[in-house]
Amino acid sequence: MKLEGKVALITGAGRGIGSAAAEAFAREGANLVLNYSSAREGAEKLATKVRGLGVDAITVQADVSKPDEVQSMVKEALDKFGKIDILYNNAGILHRVQPEEVTLEMWDRCIAVNLTGPFLCIKAVAESMKKQKSGRIINTVSVTAYRGSPGLDYSASKGGVLALTKSVAGWLAPYGIMVNAVCPGLVVTAGGMGATNPNAERIAASIPLGQRLATEEDVVKAVLFLAADASFMTGQIIVIDGGRSETYFAGPTK
Numbered sequence: 001m002k003l004e005g006k007v008a009l010i011t012g013a014g015r016g017i018g019s020a021a022a023e024a025f026a027r028e029g030a031n032l033v034l035n036y037s038s039a040r041e042g043a044e045k046l047a048t049k050v051r052g053l054g055v056d057a058i059t060v061q062a063d064v065s066k067p068d069e070v071q072s073m074v075k076e077a078l079d080k081f082g083k084i085d086i087l088y089n090n091a092g093i094l095h096r097v098q099p100e101e102v103t104l105e106m107w108d109r110c111i112a113v114n115l116t117g118p119f120l121c122i123k124a125v126a127e128s129m130k131k132q133k134s135g136r137i138i139n140t141v142s143v144t145a146y147r148g149s150p151g152l153d154y155s156a157s158k159g160g161v162l163a164l165t166k167s168v169a170g171w172l173a174p175y176g177i178m179v180n181a182v183c184p185g186l187v188v189t190a191g192g193m194g195a196t197n198p199n200a201e202r203i204a205a206s207i208p209l210g211q212r213l214a215t216e217e218d219v220v221k222a223v224l225f226l227a228a229d230a231s232f233m234t235g236q237i238i239v240i241d242g243g244r245s246e247t248y249f250a251g252p253t254k
Contacts, residue, residue: 002228004029007081009074011064011121012091014039016189017140019046020216021088021223022057026050028228030086032057033077035064037091056081064091064117065109074124083132086227087125089118089139089161094154107153114157115164122168126177135177138226139165141237143185143245162237169235178234182222185241187214209242 008025012018014036022032023046032050034057036043047057060076062069077084092114095106118139129135144151145158162181169179186203197203204213222238239245 001027001029002224003086006030006085007033007077007083008086008088008227009033009035009077009084009121009125010088010090011035011117012037013046013059014042017184017187017216017219017223018088018090020189020220021090022046023050023053024220024224025086025227026053026055026057028224029055030227031055031081033073033081033084034059035062035073035091037061037063063113064089064121065112067120070117070120070124074121074128078128084125084128085132085134086136087121087138088223088227089121089137091117092140092157095151098150099152102152107156110153111157111160114154115160118161119164122164122179126172129172129177130175133176135172135175136227136230137168137172137177137179138223139179139181141165141181141183143183143239143241145183146245165237166235173234178226178230180226180230180234180236180238182219182226183237183239183241184214184219185239185244187216187219189216203244207242207244208247212242214240214242 008030010018010022013022013034034043034047043059047059050057058080060073062073139161141162142158144155145162149155165179165181172179205211218240222240
């Protein structure tokens with residue numbers, strides 16, 4: 001197993017991609033710290049499930065935008081397992097509104113969770129990773145960081161995470177810590193997200209690689225690669241959108 005004996009902290013693990021990534025990590029032997037903000041039931045069910053795979057797991061409630069709660073979460077992880085080998089900054093929020101509807105409150109909350117959250121989590125784990133001279137930090141960006149979207153707050157926050165990834169990579173590289181990011185396009189999750197987007201059908205038709213939306217599995221495979229297999233790479237952004245953002249494709253050809 002590729003992650004046997006490793007400890008992974010996953011934020012936003014109570015549902016969606018975070019939950020799927022946690023299960024994939026567990027199948028590769030990693031012990032897990034499952035963070036959630038409000039999805040307690042999902043996190044607890046996930047912990048029970050992954051323990052059945054032969055690994056240990058704890059759930060920790062924390063709002064990643066709040067420094068005290070992040071510090072407490074990391075302390076609980078270190079008290080339990082003695083180390084953190086992998087940090088997957090997955091927690092995020094999205095307001096589905098038009099640009100003129102974005103309020104300052106929405107903006108502040110989105111930046112706080114999506115950008116300040118990863119910053120706080122990285123700061124909190126950095127010292128222990130530096131001491132062990134190893135670590136993998138994986139952030140979730142979004143193609144909207146490159147292309148923009150009606151969600152001004154979301155695009156801005158993800159653009160910030162992209163820059164944060166590259167900046168932190170340079171800071172932590174001398175300590176053997178790799179910092180990279182996955183950058184999904186529209187994703188269909190087990191909970192139905194993605195497919196409910198009013199533009200989902202149009203977007204899927206414009207994707208060169210199969211005219212379909214990305215799945216949780218597509219994203220998790222890239223996350224697992226960065227956590228377990230990647231070597232000698234840091235500050236990199238892996239785009240997972242079937243080629244939509246990098247190619248010109250007019251539509252179905254069959």
